[in-house]
Amino acid sequence: MHDKSVVLWVPMFKAAMLRVLSALVLYVLCQPMFGETWYVRPDGGTRYTSGRIAAGLSGQCDGQHDAPYPGSGKNQPCAFNDVRFLWGEATYGKNLTWVGKGGDTYIIRGSLSAGVTWRIGWPNASSGFDKQSGDYWGIPGDPYGSGMPPPPSGTPTQHTRILGENYASCHAPSARTQLHGGYGVGSVVKLNEVSYVDLSCLDITDFSSCGRSSQTHACNTNPGSLDDYASSGISWSNKSTHDTLTDVSVHGIAGSGMVGPTGDGTSFSYLSIIGNAAAGWNADAGDGTTGTGSLHVENYNISWNGCAEEYPITDALPYQDCTDDNVGGYGDGFGTATTVSNPGWVVVFDHGIVSYNTQDGLDALHLSGSGSSMTVSNTLAFANMGQQIKAGGSQGILRQNVIYTNCNALRQNIPGTPTGYNSRLSDFCRAADTGVFMTVNDGSTTIYEDNIMYSASATGLQVGVSTSCTTATCKIQQRRNVFVGFLKNKADGYPTQDTGEYPNPVYVEEASKAYTNPGSSFEDNTTYHARPSWPCPNLHLHETHATCRDPHLADETWHLYGHGNTSRVVQAKGDTLQDDPKTTDVTNGTEAAPASRLKLMGIPAILLVSVWTGVRYYQKKSVGFLND
Numbered sequence: 001m002h003d004k005s006v007v008l009w010v011p012m013f014k015a016a017m018l019r020v021l022s023a024l025v026l027y028v029l030c031q032p033m034f035g036e037t038w039y040v041r042p043d044g045g046t047r048y049t050s051g052r053i054a055a056g057l058s059g060q061c062d063g064q065h066d067a068p069y070p071g072s073g074k075n076q077p078c079a080f081n082d083v084r085f086l087w088g089e090a091t092y093g094k095n096l097t098w099v100g101k102g103g104d105t106y107i108i109r110g111s112l113s114a115g116v117t118w119r120i121g122w123p124n125a126s127s128g129f130d131k132q133s134g135d136y137w138g139i140p141g142d143p144y145g146s147g148m149p150p151p152p153s154g155t156p157t158q159h160t161r162i163l164g165e166n167y168a169s170c171h172a173p174s175a176r177t178q179l180h181g182g183y184g185v186g187s188v189v190k191l192n193e194v195s196y197v198d199l200s201c202l203d204i205t206d207f208s209s210c211g212r213s214s215q216t217h218a219c220n221t222n223p224g225s226l227d228d229y230a231s232s233g234i235s236w237s238n239k240s241t242h243d244t245l246t247d248v249s250v251h252g253i254a255g256s257g258m259v260g261p262t263g264d265g266t267s268f269s270y271l272s273i274i275g276n277a278a279a280g281w282n283a284d285a286g287d288g289t290t291g292t293g294s295l296h297v298e299n300y301n302i303s304w305n306g307c308a309e310e311y312p313i314t315d316a317l318p319y320q321d322c323t324d325d326n327v328g329g330y331g332d333g334f335g336t337a338t339t340v341s342n343p344g345w346v347v348v349f350d351h352g353i354v355s356y357n358t359q360d361g362l363d364a365l366h367l368s369g370s371g372s373s374m375t376v377s378n379t380l381a382f383a384n385m386g387q388q389i390k391a392g393g394s395q396g397i398l399r400q401n402v403i404y405t406n407c408n409a410l411r412q413n414i415p416g417t418p419t420g421y422n423s424r425l426s427d428f429c430r431a432a433d434t435g436v437f438m439t440v441n442d443g444s445t446t447i448y449e450d451n452i453m454y455s456a457s458a459t460g461l462q463v464g465v466s467t468s469c470t471t472a473t474c475k476i477q478q479r480r481n482v483f484v485g486f487l488k489n490k491a492d493g494y495p496t497q498d499t500g501e502y503p504n505p506v507y508v509e510e511a512s513k514a515y516t517n518p519g520s521s522f523e524d525n526t527t528y529h530a531r532p533s534w535p536c537p538n539l540h541l542h543e544t545h546a547t548c549r550d551p552h553l554a555d556e557t558w559h560l561y562g563h564g565n566t567s568r569v570v571q572a573k574g575d576t577l578q579d580d581p582k583t584t585d586v587t588n589g590t591e592a593a594p595a596s597r598l599k600l601m602g603i604p605a606i607l608l609v610s611v612w613t614g615v616r617y618y619q620k621k622s623v624g625f626l627n628d
Contacts, residue, residue, distance in 0.1 A: 044079035045069030154196035164201030181230030211277030214328035252309035264293020306331025306358025316416035331358030344371025383409035405435030408493035439466035
């Protein structure tokens with residue numbers, strides 16, 4: 001006779017086990033599936049596929065093992081020996097399709113320090129056929145479309161990854177894996193309409209000194225006699241979402257380093273876009289679209305765009321054949337389309353350098369659409385031929401930047417540049433010789449705070465109206481900034497516009513209403529050496545707690561090119577601060593007592609230390625970084 005407790009316990013145990021097993025199955029099914037990993041390395045072999053074997057071509061490696069080709073056999077466990085084996089059959093055909101699937105990882109071995117470089121596109125100027133290997137690289141009859149095709153999109157939990165040799169530690173430029181597009185490739189890397197794709201540890205360039213932005217050495221674009229150039233480094237669309245770039249260099253491209261806008265959730269870090277013949281990043285693809293969603297760029301360098309990079313490189317700053325808009329060139333470091341973003345494009349540039357571009361540095365003046373904004377912070381901006389920064393959108397925000405408005409820098413014989421690099425440049429200090437341009441709009445607050453500006457321009461900061469500023473909801477907060485002015489004369493870089501005057505720190509034009517609206521603030525700013533017509537404080541703009549004296553920065557000299565040290569000089573105990581004889585310290589319209597002067601200086605002192613900390617790394621590394 002069975003024990004009743006045992007009889008009852010057995011089915012209960014079975015039911016519990018079924019519940020546990022069901023939960024485990026559900027858990028496993030809900031977990032991301034690990035993608036496959038594909039490898040490319042110089043000592044690998046040819047790609048094995050049935051199509052290649054049928055065509056009489058070798059098929060040595062499966063591409064899924066990080067190992068060299070053993071020397072004999074087919075379909076061996078080894079890596080591919082050409083990056084182009086990652087897409088297409090590499091035989092005569094029109095479709096370029098990646099091996100693998102979304103969520104896979106592609107590791108490309110070989111770094112610049114090891115002397116390795118990988119070609120993207122045709123192997124010669126007349127066709128995509130390689131007689132030695134029998135492979136057809138790219139699309140027959142279309143060299144321009146024979147770049148890397150868009151990779152398969154990943155998922156939120158499993159990104160597709162394309163990684164260079166040292167992706168785990170790749171801040172040094174020489175650690176990166178080089179992809180060089182050539183013989184007419186439109187884009188070396190296409191990221192149009194792909195999502196959840198990560199690129200890391202890559203150097204993207206071409207092997208020609210020609211340019212497609214009115215350079216004297218213009219690229220030959222005719223089939224059969226093509227120069228070995230690429231028109232863009234990376235192309236985007238606003239359907240490219242949740243993609244990342246990390247430790248990526250784009251330089252020496254015959255057109256723009258990057259082309260097209262981005263979609264939501266894109267993030268770039270340790271990005272350098274340097275020495276591309278047109279723009280650094282032309283976010284206007286010319287198709288009537290613009291960016292949407294969020295874009296975050298940090299630890300960046302966007303410099304020397306509008307100049308074609310030497311090939312081979314012989315100079316320390318190998319940027320030559322520079323052009324500007326007066327001769328049909330372009331030259332923005334970053335520029336947007338005039339199309340309205342819907343939904344808005346929220347753009348952030350943080351911790352970086354933007355310099356020596358032949359038009360504007362960061363130009364988002366045309367950014368528009370509800371919710372759109374341009375934020376620039378902890379950035380060192382100098383020596384761009386136009387404005388250093390332009391912030392449009394529904395809201396512009398500039399915080400903790402160091403800005404030199406030395407827009408005549410590229411007039412100079414800068415050490416390390418090729419002879420005659422600037423012989424065709426002429427549109428210096430374009431757009432009314434203004435250093436920074438921001439807009440105010442109804443329903444938003446423009447923010448300009450904790451910035452340091454050195455300027456010999458006609459105007460340091462210009463504040464304009466993007467669409468309208470007619471209601472009390474149009475506001476500006478301009479606080480804790482430092483402005484140091486220099487004479488606009490020949491010695492300071494103006495050979496033909498020698499007015500001998502100090503700059504106008506701020507020009508507001510029709511935007512003055514924003515300064516008087518409730519919720520706006522213009523306070524705690526330090527102004528030193530302004531135009532005599534500029535009152536300090538500017539009561540017309542309701543300025544309060546103004547400090548009008550020497551801010552005592554480490555380097556208060558004007559730089560025809562480059563930049564100086566803007567860190568705060570700590571005053572010794574008992575040291576007296578000397579007034580600028582042309583200005584006074586005033587608070588709320590009344591002259592401050594000596595004790596108040598020291599108190600007022602305390603606010604900028606804290607500010608200057610924090611600003612300098614934010615950009616100090618870039619100032620110390622700028623020479624090396626500009627050669628990145």
